[in-house]
Amino acid sequence: MNAPLYRIPGVPAAAAPADTPAPQAPVATDGARSMGEVLAQSQVEPVLAELERDLVGLAPIKARIRDIAALLVIDKLRANLGLTSQAPPLHMSFTGNPGTGKTTVALRMAQILHRLGYVRQGHLVAVTRDDLVGQYIGHTAPKTKEVLKKAMGGVLFIDEAYYLYRPDNERDYGQEAIEILLQVMENQRDDLVVIVAGYKDRMDTFFQSNPGLSSRIAHHLDFPDYSEGELMQIAQKMLTEQHYRFGDGTHEAFERYLAQRLTQPHFANARSVRNALDRARLRQASRLFADRERELTADDLCTLAPQDILASRVFRQGGAA
Numbered sequence: 001m002n003a004p005l006y007r008i009p010g011v012p013a014a015a016a017p018a019d020t021p022a023p024q025a026p027v028a029t030d031g032a033r034s035m036g037e038v039l040a041q042s043q044v045e046p047v048l049a050e051l052e053r054d055l056v057g058l059a060p061i062k063a064r065i066r067d068i069a070a071l072l073v074i075d076k077l078r079a080n081l082g083l084t085s086q087a088p089p090l091h092m093s094f095t096g097n098p099g100t101g102k103t104t105v106a107l108r109m110a111q112i113l114h115r116l117g118y119v120r121q122g123h124l125v126a127v128t129r130d131d132l133v134g135q136y137i138g139h140t141a142p143k144t145k146e147v148l149k150k151a152m153g154g155v156l157f158i159d160e161a162y163y164l165y166r167p168d169n170e171r172d173y174g175q176e177a178i179e180i181l182l183q184v185m186e187n188q189r190d191d192l193v194v195i196v197a198g199y200k201d202r203m204d205t206f207f208q209s210n211p212g213l214s215s216r217i218a219h220h221l222d223f224p225d226y227s228e229g230e231l232m233q234i235a236q237k238m239l240t241e242q243h244y245r246f247g248d249g250t251h252e253a254f255e256r257y258l259a260q261r262l263t264q265p266h267f268a269n270a271r272s273v274r275n276a277l278d279r280a281r282l283r284q285a286s287r288l289f290a291d292r293e294r295e296l297t298a299d300d301l302c303t304l305a306p307q308d309i310l311a312s313r314v315f316r317q318g319g320a321a
């Protein structure tokens with residue numbers, strides 16, 4: 001049910017041509033007078049329920065999103081009664097460590113904004129500095145404008161947004177991209193929502209140096225790291241989605257894996273869990289492949305054994321994979 005995620009540049013053409021985002025059902029909340037009517041007409045509740053169900057943990061983030069949705073529903077009712085004329089400020093900042101769910105939640109946010117009629121299409125365009133900033137004079141403005149054109153009617157998600165600002169280099173073109181972004185954030189806020197994302201401390205410094213940007217961000221969401229218990233639940237969810245399961249003793253092996261991996265560098269929360277499971281599946285495949293004579297049952301094909309986890313480099317001195 002996810003809205004399409006456009007990565008620029010280099011989107012596989014088959015995924016969806018980036019210039020022509022798939023049209024989605026129009027949202028008709030005009031004329032609604034009660035909360036129930038707006039919620040029923042906009043279909044925002046199923047998205048909130050899905051968010052609740054599909055994502056492990058993230059209680060403070062889920063609560064903030066419900067608050068934002070409530071604010072938007074009330075704003076719709078006020079607009080229908082002629083009490084509001086301007087779109088509410090909706091630009092956001094998502095801070096947190098790698099793999100804490102920022103991109104995943106941004107996709108859901110795009111759906112919610114679309115269902116409530118705040119953006120026409122509800123697609124998400126995810127970019128980094130290199131997609132916005134050119135290498136040579138005169139290249140940045142057309143690059144940034146092209147990205148903005150693609151994102152119009154949806155959400156522009158700028159990952160590691162602080163790389164746009166390089167105070168050490170006076171003639172850095174990032175500043176040019178920031179200025180264009182600021183104008184569009186102000187003037188076209190009824191059709192484009194910008195979400196900047198990245199590490200919290202770096203984002204704070206970035207905002208301090210760019211008060212214009214900071215003052216245009218209405219909602220700051222700070223994504224916590226997952227606990228070990230939550231990471232185990234995320235692992236279970238990922239396995240179930242892919243029709244795999246832990247065999248006897250594998251759950252414990254994966255707990256040991258996580259405890260060890262957490263102490264090593266570059267730990268990236270749910271992303272590290274996904275990568276670890278991908279590698280466990282590779283090891284399972286090699287294990288089954290090696291046994292040519294055996295007839296493989298569905299159970300064999302679906303089950304990860306403890307050794308598929310315990311063979312990880314993480315258990316060797318100094319390993320980090």
Ligand SMILES: Nc1ncnc2c1ncn2[C@@H]1O[C@H](COP(=O)(O)OP(=O)(O)OP(=O)(O)O)[C@@H](O)[C@H]1O
Nearest residue numbers: 054055056097098099100101102103104234270271
């Ligand atoms: N709460 C969660 N429940 C289930 N799966 C999750 C959760 N959070 C993240 N994931 C999964 O973990 C992976 C990484 O999440 P995501 O890409 O959203 O994180 P991110 O914060 O954007 O990371 P990065 O900083 O690396 O871009 C995705 O495959 C996502 O589906």
Ligand SMILES: [Mg+2]
Nearest residue numbers: 102103104159
């Ligand atoms: Mg991300």
